[in-house]
Amino acid sequence: MLSLSNVHVSYGPIKAVRDVSIEVKEGEIVALLGPNGAGKTSLISSVVGLAPIASGRIAFNGHEISKEPTEKIVARGLTLTPEGRRVFADLTVGENLRLGAACRRDKAGIAEDLEKYLELFPILRKRYASRARMLSGGEQQMLAIARSLMSRPKMLMLDEPSLGLAPRIVDQIFELLSSLRGQGLTMLIVEQNANEALSLANSAYVVASGALVFSGTASDLKSSGEVMEMYLGLEGQE
Amino acid sequence: MSNFLQSVRGALILGVVVGIIGVLAILFAEPFYQRIVFIFMVNLIAVIGLQVFMGNADITNYGHISFMGIAAYAVAILATPVAIKKTALATAPFGLGTIELGLPAAILIALAVTVLIAFLVGTMLVRQSGTPASIATLALLVIVHVVIMNWVDLTRGPRAIYGIPVKATLGLATICAILAIVAARLFRDSSWGLQLRAASENIAAASAMGVRIKRLRLVAWVVSAAICGVAGILFALFVGTISPKSFYFDLTFLTLAMLVVGGAYSVSGAVLGSIVVTFGFEIMRYLENGPQIAGLKLPTMFGLTGIFLGAIIVLCMILRPRGLVGDDEIDEIWRRRAKSRERSEISAKASGATQ
Amino acid sequence: MMSDYALQQAFNALSVGGEYALLALGLAIVFSVMHLVNFAHGDMITVGGYAMFLLILFGVRDPFLVLPFGVLITVLAALLIERVAFKPVRGASPTTGMLTAFGVSIIIQNVALIFGGSRPKAVQTADWLASSLSIGSVQIPVVQVLETVVTLAAIIGLVALMRYTTVGLAMRAAAKDVPVVRLMGVKADRVILSAFAISGFLAGLAGIFILARRGAVDPFMGFAPVLKAFVAAVLGGFGSLPGAVVGGFALGIAEVGLQVLLPPEIAGFRDAFVFLLIGIVLVFRPQGILGERPDFGEKS
Ligand SMILES: Nc1ncnc2c1ncn2[C@@H]1O[C@H](COP(=O)(O)OP(=O)(O)OP(=O)(O)O)[C@@H](O)[C@H]1O
Numbered sequence: 001m002l003s004l005s006n007v008h009v010s011y012g013p014i015k016a017v018r019d020v021s022i023e024v025k026e027g028e029i030v031a032l033l034g035p036n037g038a039g040k041t042s043l044i045s046s047v048v049g050l051a052p053i054a055s056g057r058i059a060f061n062g063h064e065i066s067k068e069p070t071e072k073i074v075a076r077g078l079t080l081t082p083e084g085r086r087v088f089a090d091l092t093v094g095e096n097l098r099l100g101a102a103c104r105r106d107k108a109g110i111a112e113d114l115e116k117y118l119e120l121f122p123i124l125r126k127r128y129a130s131r132a133r134m135l136s137g138g139e140q141q142m143l144a145i146a147r148s149l150m151s152r153p154k155m156l157m158l159d160e161p162s163l164g165l166a167p168r169i170v171d172q173i174f175e176l177l178s179s180l181r182g183q184g185l186t187m188l189i190v191e192q193n194a195n196e197a198l199s200l201a202n203s204a205y206v207v208a209s210g211a212l213v214f215s216g217t218a219s220d221l222k223s224s225g226e227v228m229e230m231y232l233g234l235e236g237q238e
Numbered sequence: 239m240s241n242f243l244q245s246v247r248g249a250l251i252l253g254v255v256v257g258i259i260g261v262l263a264i265l266f267a268e269p270f271y272q273r274i275v276f277i278f279m280v281n282l283i284a285v286i287g288l289q290v291f292m293g294n295a296d297i298t299n300y301g302h303i304s305f306m307g308i309a310a311y312a313v314a315i316l317a318t319p320v321a322i323k324k325t326a327l328a329t330a331p332f333g334l335g336t337i338e339l340g341l342p343a344a345i346l347i348a349l350a351v352t353v354l355i356a357f358l359v360g361t362m363l364v365r366q367s368g369t370p371a372s373i374a375t376l377a378l379l380v381i382v383h384v385v386i387m388n389w390v391d392l393t394r395g396p397r398a399i400y401g402i403p404v405k406a407t408l409g410l411a412t413i414c415a416i417l418a419i420v421a422a423r424l425f426r427d428s429s430w431g432l433q434l435r436a437a438s439e440n441i442a443a444a445s446a447m448g449v450r451i452k453r454l455r456l457v458a459w460v461v462s463a464a465i466c467g468v469a470g471i472l473f474a475l476f477v478g479t480i481s482p483k484s485f486y487f488d489l490t491f492l493t494l495a496m497l498v499v500g501g502a503y504s505v506s507g508a509v510l511g512s513i514v515v516t517f518g519f520e521i522m523r524y525l526e527n528g529p530q531i532a533g534l535k536l537p538t539m540f541g542l543t544g545i546f547l548g549a550i551i552v553l554c555m556i557l558r559p560r561g562l563v564g565d566d567e568i569d570e571i572w573r574r575r576a577k578s579r580e581r582s583e584i585s586a587k588a589s590g591a592t593q
Numbered sequence: 594m595m596s597d598y599a600l601q602q603a604f605n606a607l608s609v610g611g612e613y614a615l616l617a618l619g620l621a622i623v624f625s626v627m628h629l630v631n632f633a634h635g636d637m638i639t640v641g642g643y644a645m646f647l648l649i650l651f652g653v654r655d656p657f658l659v660l661p662f663g664v665l666i667t668v669l670a671a672l673l674i675e676r677v678a679f680k681p682v683r684g685a686s687p688t689t690g691m692l693t694a695f696g697v698s699i700i701i702q703n704v705a706l707i708f709g710g711s712r713p714k715a716v717q718t719a720d721w722l723a724s725s726l727s728i729g730s731v732q733i734p735v736v737q738v739l740e741t742v743v744t745l746a747a748i749i750g751l752v753a754l755m756r757y758t759t760v761g762l763a764m765r766a767a768a769k770d771v772p773v774v775r776l777m778g779v780k781a782d783r784v785i786l787s788a789f790a791i792s793g794f795l796a797g798l799a800g801i802f803i804l805a806r807r808g809a810v811d812p813f814m815g816f817a818p819v820l821k822a823f824v825a826a827v828l829g830g831f832g833s834l835p836g837a838v839v840g841g842f843a844l845g846i847a848e849v850g851l852q853v854l855l856p857p858e859i860a861g862f863r864d865a866f867v868f869l870l871i872g873i874v875l876v877f878r879p880q881g882i883l884g885e886r887p888d889f890g891e892k893s
């Protein structure tokens with residue numbers, strides 16, 4: 001569904017991502033792991049045209065998208081829930097969700113989806129009319145995910161959905177992602193929280209200092225003690 | 239070579255260019271062109287004054303012309319003969335209608351008044367940076383204009399003050415311009431200038447410097463105002479007649495255009511921009527009046543100079559937002575080029591030797 | 594009678610405030626989505642004014658054609674200027690944008706000067722706009738009543754637009770986070786053009802009233818109003834839409850108040866007080882009276 005070949009991302013002289021290739025198949029969940037500053041955010045932002053691609057090719061459902069503007073890529077059905085949530089703090093929960101569907105024209109479908117996600121995230125229904133800034137971190141993360149889903153994506157990329165959240169909330173978020181997997185949504189998840197992400201993912205990639213250092217199935221990675229320890233600071237399961 | 243000498247040398251390169259323009263005009267030009275060159279020198283001094291603040295503190299300043307106005311009015315009120323004041327400024331407050339100072343005293347007091355006002359305004363203004371500060375300078379321009387327009391007893395309001403002793407010569411203006419160039423360059427390269435520029439480029443450095451950056455901005459602001467004050471005094475003492483509209487938006491934009499076209503971040507930019515824009519402006523002014531060219535009578539087109547001015551500002555912002563010269567002084571750029579050429583020659587020789 | 598006078602002045606203040614609010618809103622909308630201080634805002638009114646002048650010159654006199662035409666041209670002028678001058682400097686520093694806007698303003702004024710001359714040209718907007726309404730013993734000019742009403746209607750319309758339409762939501766969101774607005778599938782271009790269209794529309798409305806009062810166009814007619822609108826926007830907190838409205842009416846009331854209260858010898862200094870006020874606001878409270886946020890979109 002999504003394939004990155006030899007992607008480089010640079011901010012002027014700073015090379016954030018070097019020669020990374022990634023493959024995500026339809027219906028699959030892929031974890032993208034790596035230490036702080038590894039270039040994870042740069043990489044997935046570049047996929048939606050929000051970070052400068054120096055070279056490389058990105059194909060989504062067979063279309064070359066590396067030169068397309070963000071809004072076009074989103075219209076193709078690929079979206080990103082950005083790092084740090086970035087909900088529109090001055091807009092209400094409802095307005096955030098409506099804006100999430102800005103690229104769609106099917107009024108009935110939008111209303112249907114809105115109902116569906118308010119069902120899935122009861123807290124958003126409860127806080128529907130409050131400004132997003134009044135929500136807690138976990139609630140804001142749920143809003144950010146729901147807002148992304150409102151565009152009815154074929155594939156969703158999430159940048160550190162568990163960032164800064166209490167363990168109980170993190171569990172809730174991953175439960176939710178797992179239920180989205182149940183609905184057949186393809187996902188690419190960037191995480192620091194390697195264990196949680198790997199429990200969900202089919203395959204995994206690890207980047208460090210901008211380069212790919214591991215690619216394989218999630219279980220391969222779990223059993224690769226060396227990678228787990230060196231790059232993710234975790235005990236592997238030998 | 240020490241940094242100080244390097245700065246002086248860099249300034250003198252620009253000074254020589256300006257000096258040549260002045261001397262050529264004094265020796266060969268007809269009065270009409272001498273007048274143009276004089277006004278060029280006045281504008282150049284104002285642009286250099288503007289550069290001292292804008293280039294170092296990186297705050298767009300729309301208020302510098304008000305200091306030119308304050309200084310011009312101060313010197314006019316102090317130095318105009320009492321005989322003329324009897325009809326023109328009969329109701330002047332503080333007994334100003336009955337005194338007539340010699341030029342040196344009048345000039346010194348005018349500068350002191352300008353600096354004092356600049357200091358008072360500056361202490362408040364430097365608390366902000368960026369757009370809020372820019373808009374505050376714009377407010378200053380309007381306030382000073384409104385005060386000059388309405389304090390009729392002191393300034394004659396919208397009507398011109400006339401009879402100011404016409405004592406400034408082109409030679410004097412040229413010397414003042416060269417001195418302004420040297421002062422601006424020395425300020426730019428001084429440790430104050432360096433710190434200020436570093437802080438303006440870098441948010442972290444700026445916030446780390448806190449109070450100090452405000453003080454440095456204030457210094458740049460006052461120096462800038464003093465230089466603009468010199469321009470205003472020269473103007474008054476050359477033209478002999480001043481009115482509020484001489485010191486408002488028209489001149490503000492003319493001088494701003496000069497600075498941004500040349501490049502606000504260097505004194506070289508200020509000088510180059512002043513020359514280029516004056517040249518273009520005078521050509522447009524010639525065309526504007528409907529001249530006869532090759533037997534063809536062109537129509538008058540008042541507004542052409544304005545369009546020229548607006549267009550170069552817009553084009554410059556789109557194509558070269560940091561101006562023709564960019565971030566470094568011309569002599570610095572030359573030195574760097576020379577060095578890299580030397581280096582490539584050496585490496586060429588070295589590679590030739592190994593073969 | 595004193596109370597009659599007070600009522601007259603109150604309407605005066607409201608209508609002047611309304612004019613400032615309309616213009617300040619236009620400045621604020623553009624500023625909020627792209628951090629551009631658009632000093633050419635007032636000159637769009639000039640363009641609209643000359644368009645009406647030309648239409649009348651061609652024999653069209655019906656105000657119901659002339660006035661909408663003026664508004665339409667004002668909107669088109671705003672869009673055209675965005676394309677030609679502001680789009681190329683998008684993303685540059687606010688300073689660059691502000692200087693560009695000044696450049697555009699100077700160009701428009703001088704193009705008008707070349708083709709129209711410096712003398713004002715009479716523009717008859719509509720007879721009924723120049724008449725007065727009698728409320729009891731008080732005479733209130735129709736312009737003032739209409740201006741107040743139209744301003745309020747425009748504000749209500751704008752609030753609805755910003756609340757209930759997708760593009761309105763996108764504009765509000767873009768004020769804080771443009772990349773994420775694009776992630777919602779909204780073109781940044783569309784948001785910016787909408788902002789300019791709205792600002793042009795509001796300027797066009799204000800322009801009608803400005804013309805109705807002065808009865809003539811001249812090349813520099815846009816400059817003074819935009820300076821005042823600017824003050825209003827700064828007072829309210831630049832980029833804040835409620836701030837622009839509050840700032841506009843506050844300025845209108847303050848101006849008329851000063852005019853009435855200041856002794857005649859110093860009434861001329863009124864504008865100096867007004868600008869001193871914004872100087873003080875900028876220095877001590879750059880986020881304005883509503884205090885939404887000190888966000889000028891740059892380092893400070
Ligand atoms: N806009 C930018 N401009 C310049 N450099 C940047 C920019 N964004 C990121 N970088 C640099 O690129 C590198 C990779 O950053 P990135 O945010 O992609 O890493 P990350 O893996 O997402 O880190 P984290 O886990 O902390 O979110 C870092 O060295 C960072 O400093």
Ligand SMILES: [Mg+2]
Nearest residue numbers: 040041042083
């Ligand atoms: Mg990241």
